[in-house]
Amino acid sequence: MSTEPVPTIILFHYSFSPYAHKITWYLQLRGIPYKQCIQPPIMPRPDLAMLGIKYRRIPLLSIGNEVFCDTSLIVRVLEEKFPKGRLGESGGAWEEWEIWSDQMFPHATALIPSNLPLMKDEKFVKDREDFSGRSYKKEDVDAGRERALEKIRGFYSHTEKVLSDNRNWILGDKMTLADIEAIWPLEWLITLPGALDSTVTVDTYPKTFSWIKRFTTLLPAPRSVKIPTIKGAEAKDIILDHGQASASSTSDIGVPDDDPSGAAFGEEVEVTPVDTGKSHPQRGRVKALGMDRISIEVASTEAYAGGGLLRVVFPRKGFEIKGVSVKGDAKL
Ligand SMILES: N[C@@H](CCC(=O)N[C@@H](CS)C(=O)NCC(=O)O)C(=O)O
Known part of the structure; x- marks a missing residue:
């Protein structure tokens, strides 16, 4: 496990999302400190829109400058960073x-x-x-x-x-x-x-x-755990404050020349879930294509002269990547 200090973690969710429960329980049982930014249960979600995030599913979890989408990826990223806590070893079971x-x-x-x-x-x-x-x-x-x-x-x-x-x-x-x-x-x-x-x-x-x-x-009694709740503007400042690629967990991964998606480093793409929330593709520039994850750079509404950028990271499984640089290009 890395000994680097862990940047601020923010969970974007609403209280009755069952997928979000999976992540709040995980964070609490592992004893991982986090802040929460409560979202409306339906679209629009201006807090996410100002970060340039169009992906619509809940929850999302940011760690520093990176926003992780889909609970399958969120759990894996947290397992990599915090493998200890009140949970026994489960291997891959x-x-x-x-x-x-x-x-x-x-x-x-x-x-x-x-x-x-x-x-x-x-x-x-x-x-x-x-x-x-x-x-x-x-x-x-x-x-x-x-x-x-x-x-x-x-x-x-x-x-x-x-x-x-x-x-x-x-x-x-x-x-x-x-x-x-x-x-x-x-x-x-x-x-x-x-x-x-x-x-x-x-x-x-x-x-x-x-x-x-x-x-x-x-589980910790709801009244005994005071999860700091922050507004969207504060969440945005925290995420955009954490610098750029150097702070990214995927910066070492790179983009292979022969990635099956056909996408190249820096190419503008749309990443879309294949099952639900398909009408909300996420646009950004390819920064890393790993075996199990896709990292794209997304411009917030504050993006100017290289600032205001963040990374949005998706699992490979259950998502597709389409090039958008050429109009009508639908390569996979
Ligand atoms: N595969 C996704 C599914 C997430 C999901 O379906 N979340 C529901 C809430 S429990 C959702 O996004 N509903 C629509 C919405 O809130 O916009 C994951 O693991 O994160």
């Missing part, structure tokens, strides 16, 4: 639970009850239809409910089976990253009133419910 919960999430969102005030808010419905490409209209949500519940029961059954030998934690007798990776969508549904029905309860999945309780009891 947590990665299969990451894939598992990503597969569960679309079915879980299909269980957001159509009678929630939020689901009657036209702006929210429109925003999420743009985000997911799926209908959030009451009749469609209600019609999809049984099928989603059936899928979701499969996920609770799976953890019930894994825990059937009376282990305390998903990989055995120590709480690990695999627990965080598995619990966040299960816990979210349990705490979302009306999402589940009588087929998913403490009686039908007792081991899963008590494991979730065991986990949440170990």
Whole structure:
């Protein structure tokens, strides 16, 4: 682990984002100090727009001058920087639970009850239809409910089976990253009133419910952790204050001549998720293309004479890169 002082960490999120819970739990269980910048649950997000960030998914995590997108990359970056804390060794076994919960999430969102005030808010419905490409209209949500519940029961059954030998934690007798990776969508549904029905309860999945309780009891009590909350303007100053490429975690990676994306160093590209949030591509100049990550330089609204720049970093998995230097060029 590097002995360099760690620059300020800022989590951009809103309180009811289940993907953000995965990261707040990780930060708290590893004992990593961070600040938070609370975002509106729907677009627009002016704090991010002034940084030149068009990518729309939550959460994002900045470390110094770099903003990391997608929780899969955020977890990996934090694991590289902070491998110690209140979590046991999991080797690579947590990665299969990451894939598992990503597969569960679309079915879980299909269980957001159509009678929630939020689901009657036209702006929210429109925003999420743009985000997911799926209908959030009451009749469609209600019609999809049984099928989603059936899928979701499969996920609770799976953890019930894994825990059937009376282990305390998903990989055995120590709480690990695999627990965080598995619990966040299960816990979210349990705490979302009306999402589940009588087929998913403490009686039908007792081991899963008590494991979730065991986990949440170990989290620091919300009142005991005072996470400093900062406004967008302060977050922007912190991020833009940290200098340029020298402060970047990806500056040693470079760009191979024969990268499969076809993109070259310095080329202007758009990076876009392949599943959700596709109508919000992120533009920037290629600075590094590693095996598992893409780093682009993005100009904030303050960019002038080489200042006001930041790095935005994406995982390779689940994202595509398109050149934009030539109009209509759609090379991959
Ligand atoms: N693969 C992404 C998924 C993140 C995601 O879907 N987040 C939801 C919130 S839990 C989101 O961005 N919803 C739309 C929005 O808030 O704009 C990740 O791991 O970060």
